[in-house]
Amino acid sequence: MHAPSPARPLLPAVRPSACPGLLRIVQALDGGICRIKLPGGLLTADQADAVALAARAYAGGVIEATNRANLQIRGIVAEHGAMVEALLAAGLGPRQAAGDDVRNVLLSPAAGLDRQQLLDVRPLAAQLLASLEQEPRLHALSAKFAIQLDGGEALAMLEHHHDVWLSPVMIAGASWMAFGLAGCSGHDPALGAVPAINAHALVLAVLDAFLARATPEQHRLRDLLTGPGATGFVADLSARHPDLGIRTVAFDRAPTTATPIGVHAQRQPGHCLVVAGAALGRLDAEQLRGAADLARRVGDGTLRITPWQGLLLPAIASADAASVQRSLAALGWLVDPAQPLAALIACTGSSGCARGLADTKADAQLLAATLHNPAAVHLSGCARSCAAAHVAPATLLAVGNGYYDLYLRDATRPGFGALQATHITVQEAGALLDARLRSNTHD
Template identity: 60%
Template sequence: MPPDKAGIIPRLYPSTGSPVNQTPAPNTLRPSACPGLLRIVQALDGGICRIKLAGGSITAAQAIAVADAAQAYAGGVIEATNRANLQIRGIGAQSDALIATLLAAGLGPNNAAGDDVRNLMLSPSAGIDPQMLFDTRPLAGQILATLQNHPRFHELSAKFAVQLDGGEALAMLEHHHDLWLSAFKRDGETLLAFGLAGCPALDAPLAAVPLHQGHALVVAVLEAFLDLATPEQTRMRHLPVDNLLSHLRLPLLPVDGFKRPASGALLHLGSYPQHTKNLYYVAAVAPLGRLDSTMLKGAAQLAREQGDGTLRVTPWQGVLLPDVKNHAAVTQGLQQLGFLCSADQPLARLIACTGSSGCGKGLADTKADAVQLAALEPGHAVHLSGCSRSCAAAHVAPVTLLAVGPGHYDLYFRDAAHKGFGRLHARTLSIEAAGALLRARPRSNTDD
């Protein structure tokens, strides 16, 4: 990463409207392999800027600003990430202008040092889901403010992530987080179960706290982590759990009665009723996680005309428009823009990393190969990964194709008894051979 990119510190933060009265030194932003809004990371196809969204939410005006910035200062490629953020790819020499545009739209942190640590994932249907036990957004706002404004928390890794789950029907429960919190009811009281270095779908919680102590719990866990971790121990999985729990100066409750209902596997596609009568959300995915400026602007316009003027980016690499009455019109509009709104569309079940066309570590052109695989209609949820880093998927997919060379992949099936991608089934398959093998295999064996 060029030194000048690591030192970009804007002088105006539009979220406050106040100028910054000091110019930080060029090393104020710590080095990181992860892009941020204030740090452009270089790839084969140009720079990458990651825009971290509070709870995945963005206003229509902000979405249009992202689309305009991508068109004016980059290659026009926008990505919806699996952590419910947006990325702009292909950034050239005008990176300073791009960052200034995004800051002017209110998409930055409230202080430069807080950009890296804004890693808090909510359900895309937070506050509107009929199954929710509470609206997570106020507590999320508290947590995000603390992450940004508590200087010690700026020491956390840019990959350190927290999940807050309010019991919604639409929730990504398989992504691993350093700290996860999940709501449940016991004796009429809403409690927050929590776990470390795992996820609600696969791991038992360690303990619980009353809902009103949720913020205090997050602060206590992060403080204990920073007290115990060495510089090399950057993630929660690097620490013994019992050691950390013993350092929490907070009364903990047993987790008897906790059972997280399974999330609806396909609720991120289509239209569904909200908590409020006669209102719906409409959700779609961007093909292979990518959209262009026209698609994002079009979705923003639909949000203005048919919804509440906001969009939510989902961890399924798509968008959700809340508070819609005419859901059929919104669905049609999204489809016309190029979004995928049904699981019947084969590409809607595939994810793929950038691949060799944009990443120096990619061993195959995963995006092009995924399009070819979709045409073969395997009917499975498949992840194509250009290398073992698995950048496109934050959890193990039912089927993984791991590139071993141009157009060739090793095939894995998810299996709890096997670490990593799962059980190796076949080596060095062409896309045609992988498609044929999957067509011959019942989808129920590998589906989510």
């Protein structure tokens, strides 16, 4: 079915970008990277098997779960055309090749299943993904341009910065979507709201307005909107599109589940969601195949990748939850939020990235062994902060091989927060963080 024909190219043309995609394998120090963008983080067990097989056959077997709920295969060493063909054959690619880069729509991994949700945003997500893939004018968006659709779920990552975010509110008994630009629903006020039925049209109107105004150097909405620019942008949108019904709204998103790893009640009675973590965002082929097997045997045959760089298995009978957790743990997934590694994130670091000033993955393992109490720490090999789309409570920013500056999150300061210590080892950082936790506990 996919036999190469000498009369046509084997794979569709790929647009230039520094970001990996399914069709664009980007080279790193440890080999090529292929990013597989999953719709709402969702993949079937058969698709998970296809990713695992591809990672083993064409790369070193290292798979990463990203903070946008996608998967990527690293260390690709073999001829990758056949690997991409295999992933496309598994339905892991876009119907329109040019639309791969722009399929950046983040949902809760529990969308449609979460007891607390106000709206099932999956139909809206499918509509938006189809537009992004199939509308050639939208392919001018940057590969980093991202949209978040929140359904009001308890399990939701609300701290990641998005170009456009939408979150449900009830107004006079009807479903509306509050929205914001260049921010996140967890921290920022809404700029307006539209009836839920107009949400798709609103997003397209925002994208078209952005593309019409942005210069080639402005890739994200934040590049275009500063200060009152966002309210002016929305006022202009409202004037041009009165049919959208944009109105002001009081918006305050309820807090979400603090610790996603664990077992969560599912909307459908008798079932639960089992959430596990991938240590430092990495898993191997057998880990993924094992999870796929569990999804087939005791779930509904699907898996969801989470924005916490882990996995959610839906539709697990509540009586099976503990045994599913044990099986996941045996495969190497993190199932206990008290494990120090469960709270650590680290970018690729110097072992795979030329910009890395330290081996952040190895240092995170050292830090996990040092810490007496779990602490949410982000180790970043340079200031680009690839591993975290939000500011972590503590950040170790590499300044040399094995040495870091320590920052603690501070809403009054830009970037990583308030600088606490400079040029320290991870052992010294661990001692400082443990002491801080002890003193907080004794306050």
